[in-house]
Amino acid sequence: MTDGVRRGRLGAAWSRCATAMGVSEACPRLVLVTAAVGLLATGAVVAGLLWPVASTDVTPPLPVRFAIVAGLAALAQLARLRLKVGSGMVSVAWGEAAVIVGLYLVPAGWLPAAEALGALAALLLLSRYAERRNPFETARGVASLTLGAATAAAVTAAISDPFGSRLTPSLAFALVLGCVMYLAVTTGLVALGVSLRYPVPFLSGLARTLQAKLLMFVGNVGVGLLIIVMLESDARWLVLLPPLLWLLQQTYGQRLRADGERRSWQAFAQATRSLNQLDERGVAAAGLQGTFALFAASEAEIEVIRADGATRRYASAAGGDVVERDSPGPSAEPEPVTRPLSVGGVRLGELRVRFEQPPGDRDEVALSAFADALSAALHDAATHRELRIMAARSSYDAVHDPLTGLVNRAALLARGDSALRMLDREHPVALLLLDVDQFKEVNDTLGHAAGDELLQVIAARLGALAKPGELLSRLGGDEFALLVTSLPPLGEQTALRTRQPTLRQALRRARQIVEHLAAPTEVAGVQLSVEASVGVAVAPAGAADMTELLRRADVAMYQAKDGGGSVAWYDTARDAASTDQLALLAEMREALAVDDQLDLVLQPAVDLVTGAPTGVEALIRWRHPRRGVLAPLDFVRTVEGSELLAPFTRYVIDKALAVAAEWAAHGLQLPIAVNLSARSLLDPRLPADVAELLRRHRIPPNGLVLEITETVVMSELDVIDEVLAGLRAVGVQLAVDDFGTGFSSLTFLTRITVDELKIDREFVAKMVDSPQAAAIVRTTVDLGRELGLRVVAEGVETADQREALTAIGCRAAQGFHFFKPMPPDRITGVLRTLLAAQPNVFPLRADGAS
Ligand code: C2E
Ligand code: CA
Ligand code: CA
Numbered sequence: 001m002t003d004g005v006r007r008g009r010l011g012a013a014w015s016r017c018a019t020a021m022g023v024s025e026a027c028p029r030l031v032l033v034t035a036a037v038g039l040l041a042t043g044a045v046v047a048g049l050l051w052p053v054a055s056t057d058v059t060p061p062l063p064v065r066f067a068i069v070a071g072l073a074a075l076a077q078l079a080r081l082r083l084k085v086g087s088g089m090v091s092v093a094w095g096e097a098a099v100i101v102g103l104y105l106v107p108a109g110w111l112p113a114a115e116a117l118g119a120l121a122a123l124l125l126l127s128r129y130a131e132r133r134n135p136f137e138t139a140r141g142v143a144s145l146t147l148g149a150a151t152a153a154a155v156t157a158a159i160s161d162p163f164g165s166r167l168t169p170s171l172a173f174a175l176v177l178g179c180v181m182y183l184a185v186t187t188g189l190v191a192l193g194v195s196l197r198y199p200v201p202f203l204s205g206l207a208r209t210l211q212a213k214l215l216m217f218v219g220n221v222g223v224g225l226l227i228i229v230m231l232e233s234d235a236r237w238l239v240l241l242p243p244l245l246w247l248l249q250q251t252y253g254q255r256l257r258a259d260g261e262r263r264s265w266q267a268f269a270q271a272t273r274s275l276n277q278l279d280e281r282g283v284a285a286a287g288l289q290g291t292f293a294l295f296a297a298s299e300a301e302i303e304v305i306r307a308d309g310a311t312r313r314y315a316s317a318a319g320g321d322v323v324e325r326d327s328p329g330p331s332a333e334p335e336p337v338t339r340p341l342s343v344g345g346v347r348l349g350e351l352r353v354r355f356e357q358p359p360g361d362r363d364e365v366a367l368s369a370f371a372d373a374l375s376a377a378l379h380d381a382a383t384h385r386e387l388r389i390m391a392a393r394s395s396y397d398a399v400h401d402p403l404t405g406l407v408n409r410a411a412l413l414a415r416g417d418s419a420l421r422m423l424d425r426e427h428p429v430a431l432l433l434l435d436v437d438q439f440k441e442v443n444d445t446l447g448h449a450a451g452d453e454l455l456q457v458i459a460a461r462l463g464a465l466a467k468p469g470e471l472l473s474r475l476g477g478d479e480f481a482l483l484v485t486s487l488p489p490l491g492e493q494t495a496l497r498t499r500q501p502t503l504r505q506a507l508r509r510a511r512q513i514v515e516h517l518a519a520p521t522e523v524a525g526v527q528l529s530v531e532a533s534v535g536v537a538v539a540p541a542g543a544a545d546m547t548e549l550l551r552r553a554d555v556a557m558y559q560a561k562d563g564g565g566s567v568a569w570y571d572t573a574r575d576a577a578s579t580d581q582l583a584l585l586a587e588m589r590e591a592l593a594v595d596d597q598l599d600l601v602l603q604p605a606v607d608l609v610t611g612a613p614t615g616v617e618a619l620i621r622w623r624h625p626r627r628g629v630l631a632p633l634d635f636v637r638t639v640e641g642s643e644l645l646a647p648f649t650r651y652v653i654d655k656a657l658a659v660a661a662e663w664a665a666h667g668l669q670l671p672i673a674v675n676l677s678a679r680s681l682l683d684p685r686l687p688a689d690v691a692e693l694l695r696r697h698r699i700p701p702n703g704l705v706l707e708i709t710e711t712v713v714m715s716e717l718d719v720i721d722e723v724l725a726g727l728r729a730v731g732v733q734l735a736v737d738d739f740g741t742g743f744s745s746l747t748f749l750t751r752i753t754v755d756e757l758k759i760d761r762e763f764v765a766k767m768v769d770s771p772q773a774a775a776i777v778r779t780t781v782d783l784g785r786e787l788g789l790r791v792v793a794e795g796v797e798t799a800d801q802r803e804a805l806t807a808i809g810c811r812a813a814q815g816f817h818f819f820k821p822m823p824p825d826r827i828t829g830v831l832r833t834l835l836a837a838q839p840n841v842f843p844l845r846a847d848g849a850s
Pocket of ligand 3: 737761794
């Protein structure tokens with residue numbers, strides 16, 4: 001036989017043996033402790049028996065005495081009372097009385113052996129007839145009692161050997177001390193065992209056991225000493241002993257029961273209180289924990305039947321973790337005691353408890369009461385769970401479209417707005433609004449079910465096209481929206497320009513969607529190709545909220561439908577006539593009143609030869625509280641069409657003159673240019689108002705340049721000639737803005753004397769590459785020279801353009817190449833620096849005449 005095989009067989013034999021003994025059920029540390037105690041106890045028995053005995057000549061003879069002592073030790077254990085500590089049971093017995101009498105009757109060294117024999121006999125009897133106890137537990141009990149007796153014998157004998165002595169106070173003291181040691185060792189080992197097997201801390205188990213035992217200890221010691229006194233005076237007194245012991249035993253029992261009762265009610269209250277949880281698992285875990293706290297149980301399981309009929313089982317062994325399982329646990333002995341869990345006749349599950357000892361009447365009643373409390377808690381948890389599910393479902397329903405599962409309009413607005421807020425203000429976003437063409441026909445001819453099916457197909461296709469982070473929504477009916485936030489931000493360019501490449505990309509996405517949807521699909525047995533119109537609105541994240549984006553995309557979508565193309569983008573100009581105007585005007589009225597929303601930015605024009613500033617143009621910006629910063633393009637046309645134009649124009653002139661006055665105060669004298677809407681020229685009061693503003697700010701009239709873009713409208717009206725003449729009379733300078741783009745630029749020049757021509761930036765932008773554009777610029781420069789007018793080239797962005805202009809003989813220019821429009825507080829410094837190099841390049845005349 002090889003070693004391995006032998007070890008294998010030995011191993012199997014050992015494990016069979018261990019199972020039979022009950023060792024395998026105990027925890028490894030408990031086995032170790034028991035082995036150590038067993039060794040010590042055996043050592044003590046052997047050493048005690050080998051210890052020399054002083055005198056053996058006694059009556060009755062020593063063997064008889066030994067038998068009596070062993071018998072007493074057995075009796076002391078048999079008359080034990082049991083009490084619960086946590087989920088374990090501990091017993092209190094008459095041990096100390098037996099120890100005292102034993103020490104008196106036999107040599108101290110014999111006591112451990114007598115105790116071992118007596119305890120073994122008693123525990124075997126008890127486990128056979130009264131308590132469920134496996135051999136391992138019996139061995140543990142015998143070993144600890146023997147060790148206790150050995151310690152008592154050693155301590156007592158060391159002080160004063162009681163064998164064959166008369167009872168003196170010092171001997172009594174030695175005996176009491178021995179008993180204290182016996183108590184300490186036995187209770188200590190019991191508490192240690194409990195703490196290793198159950199979730200009861202060692203010290204609290206020890207305190208609990210000692211407390212329960214204290215009264216009995218005092219009684220036991222008293223009885224032990226009394227027996228000695230009786231034996232010394234007259235052994236016949238012993239007749240009186242049985243009734244006395246019976247009385248004492250009753251008292252102990254009473255006391256322990258009362259104590260236990262109080263404790264178990266406390267524990268019960270505590271256990272039911274902790275059932276107060278909101279979730280099923282929490283209740284089940286507390287239920288299992290409570291079961292172990294209340295009953296001497298080895299295992300417990302709570303089966304929960306949910307409202308949908310599904311069952312769930314939560315199980316735990318004493319001191320172990322809660323495990324969840326779907327199927328019943330392995331069946332084991334003994335059969336569990338069960339209690340149905342139900343509330344108002346509705347079955348909620350079952351509580352199953354495997355008791356260590358067959359449960360008493362009290363346990364049965366308490367278990368029923370605990371099951372009732374557990375039922376109520378489980379019912380509450382189930383109700384709460386229903387509520388939670390309902391709340392979650394209704395909040396899901398509140399934001400989702402039930403047909404497609406996409407978020408609905410309300411959610412698109414809310415989530416979209418928070419997405420916009422999280423982005424950088426300048427980060428471009430696009431909203432694509434899609435409307436299915438002829439959806440109504442699908443509904444009418446194929447039925448609503450087919451319509452629904454088609455919408456689901458569309459939702460699925462859109463979902464496949466949406467990228468992570470994009471927000472896809474069904475707005476209702478056949479309208480869908482996609483919020484695209486991943487467009488690449490672009491660097492330093494004007495708001496208008498920023499939108500161009502971004503817009504191109506957004507339009508590409510829109511066309512891609514249209515193409516993807518056009519792929520044929522079968523609905524209700526009919527091959528269909530979905531045609532859709534998409535409106536695209538692009539804006540910096542800080543410039544519009546979702547409501548506004550949706551409105552713009554809607555405008556664009558209708559343009560797409562009207563125009564016959566499948567995709568259209570939102571254009572402010574085209575939208576100017578839309579309903580938004582009214583809102584915008586109301587907001588403008590407020591902005592004109594509050595004074596902190598409309599700001600000017602200023603852009604200098606420079607002399608191309610000397611680099612000195614020739615003038616500064618004021619450009620309006622609207623820091624709209626909700627829509628973000630708006631460029632003139634976004635609102636000027638709307639204002640122009642309303643009665644707000646006059647107050648707006650005066651507001652801008654007023655602000656510009658205030659800036660000029662500020663410069664004048666610092667010794668800077670430069671004309672400031674203000675853009676005038678052509679429609680302002682229809683306002684006969686304008687010249688007088690301008691004159692009044694100039695006076696108020698103490699600015700010489702030629703310090704103000706009014707830039708006018710000529711349009712078709714203005715051409716024929718007499719009032720325009722009057723207003724223009726009036727302005728000239730006031731003495732302000734006039735400039736033709738965007739020269740070359742108007743309908744009758746040259747005619748305009750014949751009607752009114754102007755001071756300046758501003759070449760439109762479209763020509764400047766093209767002049768390097770386009771000979772035609774270059775020719776127009778050159779002609780304008782020549783014309784200016786002929787008529788004695790200043791010519792300013794606008795929108796100069798590159799050094800090439802600047803050189804081309806210089807070559808042509810253009811004197812002044814304006815554009816990003818030199819300066820971007822900047823806030824008033826910055827421009828003062830810039831002008832100072834420029835003028836410091838060349839003072840008075842463009843002096844103003846103090847008399848104000850032109
Ligand atoms: P505009 O009179 O032609 O003003 C010049 C516009 O070109 C400004 O745009 C300016 O920021 C921009 N710009 C300047 N340099 C460059 C450049 O190098 N490249 C490019 N691409 N653009 C450049 P802004 O401020 O958006 O104004 C647009 C238009 O709105 C103005 O065109 C003007 O017609 C009108 N506007 C501006 N302020 C007012 C105002 O207070 N009242 C009225 N009625 N119209 C105004
Ligand atoms: Ca201008
Ligand atoms: Ca212009």
